[in-house]
Amino acid sequence: MMTNRTPLETLMSRYPCTFNITPEIDSDAKLREVQGKLKSEIQHPGDDTVNDIRNRNLLTWIEYKLGDLRSAVQQNEDVIRMTNSNDMVSLGNRVFLLKEKGENYDSAFQSLKALTLRPDAGKLMGTAKADQAYSYARIGGPKNQQYAIDLYVEALQIEPDNFHWKFGLGLALRRSIHKEMARSPEFRMSFAQRVKEGARVLFEVAETDSQRNLFRKRAYGELAFMRGLVEQQKDIQGGMSVKEIFRNMTKVDLDGKAKNIRE
Numbered sequence: 689m690m691t692n693r694t695p696l697e698t699l700m701s702r703y704p705c706t707f708n709i710t711p712e713i714d715s716d717a718k719l720r721e722v723q724g725k726l727k728s729e730i731q732h733p734g735d736d737t738v739n740d741i742r743n744r745n746l747l748t749w750i751e752y753k754l755g756d757l758r759s760a761v762q763q764n765e766d767v768i769r770m771t772n773s774n775d776m777v778s779l780g781n782r783v784f785l786l787k788e789k790g791e792n793y794d795s796a797f798q799s800l801k802a803l804t805l806r807p808d809a810g811k812l813m814g815t816a817k818a819d820q821a822y823s824y825a826r827i828g829g830p831k832n833q834q835y836a837i838d839l840y841v842e843a844l845q846i847e848p849d850n851f852h853w854k855f856g857l858g859l860a861l862r863r864s865i866h867k868e869m870a871r872s873p874e875f876r877m878s879f880a881q882r883v884k885e886g887a888r889v890l891f892e893v894a895e896t897d898s899q900r901n902l903f904r905k906r907a908y909g910e911l912a913f914m915r916g917l918v919e920q921q922k923d924i925q926g927g928m929s930v931k932e933i934f935r936n937m938t939k940v941d942l943d944g945k946a947k948n949i950r951e
Contacts, residue, residue, distance in 0.1 A: 696787055703800055704816035705780025706749035709823055712831040716754060722826055723750045736902070738852055739822075741767055745777045746823045752785070761785055776803050776816040814846035818853045825860045830872035836860040855893050855903045861886030862914045870921060883918055887911060887933045894945070905949040912942035 693701070700708055713719060726747045733740040744767045752760035764785055767778040779800040786793035803812050821839035824832040840857035844850065864875055864882050875882060894907035916939045918930055934942070 696784070696793075699797070700780060700783060703776060703780045703804075704813070704820050705777045705784070706745050706820070706823055707752075707781050707784035709749070709820050709835075711824055711827045711835070712829055713827065714829075718827070719750050719753055722828075723747065723754065726750070726826075741771060741775060741778075742819050742822045744770075745775075745781060745819055746826060748778075748781050748785075749823070752788070757785070757788060761789070773799060774803070774812070776800065776812050777819045779803065780816075810846050814843040814850070814853070817846075818843040818850075818856060821853075821860070822856060825856065825863065828863070830864070830869040830874035833860050833864045833869065834874050834876065837864070851893050851896075851903050854889055855907060858886050858890035858893060858907065859910060861889065862910050862917075865914065865917050865921070867917070867921060879921075883914065884933055886914060890914070891935065901949050905946050908942050908946035908949065911937075912939050912946060915939040915942055 697708065726743045729743050730740065730747065733743075744763050748760050748763040748767065751757075751763060764778060764781050767775060768782065771778060773779065779796065782796045783793045783800060786796055803809060806812065817839045821836040821843065824839065825836035837857065837860050840853055840860060843853045844857065847853070861882050864870075865879060865886070869875075870879050877885065890907045890911050894904050894911065911934065915930075915934050915937070919939070937945075
């Protein structure tokens, strides 16, 4: 995904962080749009600490890309403090930021490298990949959604029962069937395959996540939205049995399921 790497980019290629994602971006206006949404969500984070960390990591990179190095550094420092220096992505981002500031980054890199030697290094790596997937998905567009799908799949190979990542995968698949990108050649799976896989993953979250009603509720909500999208695009359903995919539930049925779950 990267060409003509600098020595630092080559060094950091083994450590997933926001500064080594390579999203397709149409314009700075798109980054500013995402920036505004992230700032709003950070002001009202709710109880989803994972998403708050992801939002701050992505905002760090966006602030840097838009030329505000000072704000990027502050965001990065906030995340590192929040995560007690246990987050691979924010530590990786710090390495790049120190380089941009013209400062020595060896100590920061050694702190990052130390995470890969811990007993839970696999989970930390999965978390970093899922963080990158989230960033691609939030930036949007067919190519970025495909990157998100790939990275969520890689993360789930490390920790198959992580419902946060499963929901992220289901959401990326649901986004991929929006009318403006449903026919895009950027996706390796067909429209029909993405609908089937997205519904399968979201039903799995909705029916088996016993820890977080938040994800169960949101999964049913996304299934309802997906059901509506599929109904609007009957010309490219590819002979699917839509009733079977959605367990004989209509959009109204799925919305009802979501409303009946308390967070």
